[in-house]
Amino acid sequence: MSETATPLSAGIDPRTLIRPEIRSLIITTMRAQFPQVTEEHAELGVGQMAAFLTVCATAERPLSPSPEVDDYWHAFVLNTEAYMTWCTEMFGKMVHHKPGYLNPEEHGGGKVLRARAIDAIAELGFVLEPDFWPEIELAQCSQCHANCSDSPFTGK
Template sequence: MTTTQHDRTSVLSLISPALRADLITMVREDHWPEMTDDQGERGVDQLAAFLAVAARTTEKAAPSLRVDLFWHAAILHTKPYADFCDALGGFIHHVPDRDSAAHDPAEGRAAMRRTAEMIRAAGFVTDPEFWPVNGAADCTQSYAGCTDSPNSGRSK
């Protein structure tokens, strides 16, 4: 596994307070109405950590369902999302796999577990509410099998 360390504080600071608030509002309104402000703040932090790893790894990174909800909201903000990616070293493409019939839940959990390990190896903390590697059926694999695109079309 190839990952690069990032300074946690500098990565988190790449998301402005206004964008952070908008991402939390979007996720709450579109997918998770009972989400607290604290969960929203932590969700944005977990998204930032996931993207920091996805930008630098040579392996496919797969978000948990909850992290993917924030990723979907972030990519709708095209300019700040592109700026965030550029600050991390290149654009991070979102690659959905709509062939959900081919998804094996055990494989999804394993991919998410590997991604959580990469996040920790890069110096970030993984929040168990967002990376529930030991169960939590609603969060064990990404929505529609979404992943990043390692070394595929990234601009450096």
């Protein structure tokens, strides 16, 4: 955790969901792509990804990771054998990465899906690291679409 961040909930350290040698593999993959990421930050990122995947394994509605948590998921998926083994051992099945468009009318937009993920992670008692979930900071957003990264007016 960064010096300025504090966990939003005290609880289970999600890094414990992944054995150290697999965490190291994911961190190595992640840091090869993003060399500016520190070892400490990457350790926390792997934990946030593991917590997210844990809630995905039993979710009845779609969830979405933050962009950074998704980067860690990609780093894990690139190590396909380790990813497949971990999913099978943890959940008895694969948690498939299915990027794509979901109708916001039916499922809510990305922020709604991430908020749902954050709530589910907290409900399971995992520590949430605010640095990895910027939506936590946006609770007072007015939805004015004034230069927001997901504004319909910016084409993003």
